[in-house]
Amino acid sequence: MFLSLRTEVEAALDGALSTLEFPTDDLGIEEPPEDVESVLASSVAFRLASEAGTPPPQVAGQIGDEIDTDDLRYVGAVETQGPYLNFLPSDAYLAETLAAATDDAYGHLTDREESVVVEHTSANPTGPVHVGRARNPIIGDAVANLLEFAGYDVDRHYYVNDAGRQMAVFTWAYERFDEADLEDEPERDRIEYDLVRYYRKGNAYLEDASEDELEQAEAEIESIMQGLEAGEEAAYDRVSEVVDQVLSGMKGCLARLPAAFDEFVKETRFMRNGDTDDLVSRLKELDAAVYEEDAWQLELDDHGIDKNLVFLRSDGTSLYATRDLAHHEWKFDNYDRAVTVLGEDHKLQARQLRTTLELLDNDTSGLEQVLYSYVNLPEGKMSTRRGTGVDLDDLLDESIDRAREEVEDRLEDRIRDDELDEDDVERIAHQVGIGAVRYDIVSKQPTKAITFEWDRALDFEAQSAPYVQYVHARTCGILEEAGLDPETDLAAQEIELEGFEADLLATEAERDLLETIARFPAVVEEAADDLEPHRIATYTREFAEQFNGFYRECPVLSDEIDPELREARLALVAASKHTIANALSILGVAAPRSM
């Protein structure tokens, strides 16, 4: 409804300015500060003052007089406050918002008939997922949810780097060493924790090896890479044995978030189907292509990139970047847009990728990156190879444990007589524990650096997931108490919707809450346009504050409440429930019915 109101305000303002023969290129529409009653405001009078030869407040008055609110549906009144024009909501605005938001799909935007592939995580299958890259699945999943919510047809892809040198090293190490060669026990009973030990052992061996040993090992590693390049089934099978096992374990970890994928796209796919060879020959034909020091490269200086892009090694094998080019052309063939969630350390590669795709005559306007900065430890970087870092599994376990303690501590103080059993405690511990980790990460701008500290990551205080989740639990509590099912559209239940009279919801708290609910679809649209899920998190916080204000001021089920008002307020609670549940679903944070 906010979007409709904004359109209406734009049209009204445009009309008034035209009538007064003012320019209409900048309407100066903005959202007013919190203590101002209006939904939208305009500061256009500032800009017109010198042209009109009158002070801004008088210009604002003139414009305000030109707008007849009888012609407007959602604007109830136009008021001036000094130089500002304020647009106040009509009863219809509030009533229609309430009606729209009692639908459990509230906030979903209309289908855009546009497909988008969101590639995220794509961590090399070398071992357990650690916290250093945990931002990727959390942001990526939220971006995918957000786009889906905003009406796009979304596929989620994990691009599997199964053809790189790292995997050749891993495969060699897996075949070369036995359990007896390994010093440590697996840190956890899941396959990637078992196998990563071979990878670490292999890397350690290569570091300390004698010249002969090194030569022998390198020959073996090289043969695996050549085998892959030549499309040999045997080489592919050897690598796959490692990749598929490690990946299955990593999937298990990511599923805890939960982050799920429609497809795991292996880069070997683009070697086996000939796309990479084809691409290499096309690259060689480019003006920018040079053959230097036995390797084929692309000079991108003309495009503002100093670093050459090597696309064929001197030994004739392709590189990650080469295969990724084929991968992206495949994406362009199958999707309208391609969004990739990447660590900021891949920024230069992303530029090279885009530029090269353009040189190959691709339209890259649908290619977008979401960049985030890595999570580091106070003592430095996390590394799978060296085994430094905090495993995501451990972070989630710890968070769930702390959440469980919280739930148990609060059990005795509960006023509500809903007798949580052990399953409930466990359910809440998971919802809150995992939700807190996700919310903490998704609510910040991805470009901000994060240094991982346990206490900070596991802070359950306000402005974190439980604060927002609690609001959801409160809405459910009220609806259940009234005999309604929180999960279902209010329209489908035993309640008289015709009773919605917006003027029944007359208190400031009710109107503020309704106005906040009204903004939700606009927040979804803007966040989706800019690929910024953290805006949804900011919104959930604002929403929670508004709801808590309403909760404090406006009893719903009390005996003193008039039945009609009770129904209107119940509708408002249901609208709140759907709004916050849907906002949380975009963030991938669970919405508990009770906690």
Next chain:
RNA sequence: GGGCGCGUAGCUCAGUCUGGACAGAGCGUCGGACUUCUAAUCCGAUGGUCGUGGGUUCUAAUCCCAUCGCGCCCGCCA
């Protein structure tokens, strides 16, 4: 050295793209509110040279230039 990003209250962050109404939250500190739809809540107080210096503008945290600090990148790795 070059390129990119970040710098807002003691701490963690919104706000910056699209300049406007006294710069907002939370944590912390101090003081209050549970016979009431769940107090993981709420109310009040405290706290800010928006890194620094210039510029543009009626108006700058926001735009431009310079500068400092921190991070990332500058592999025939991924």
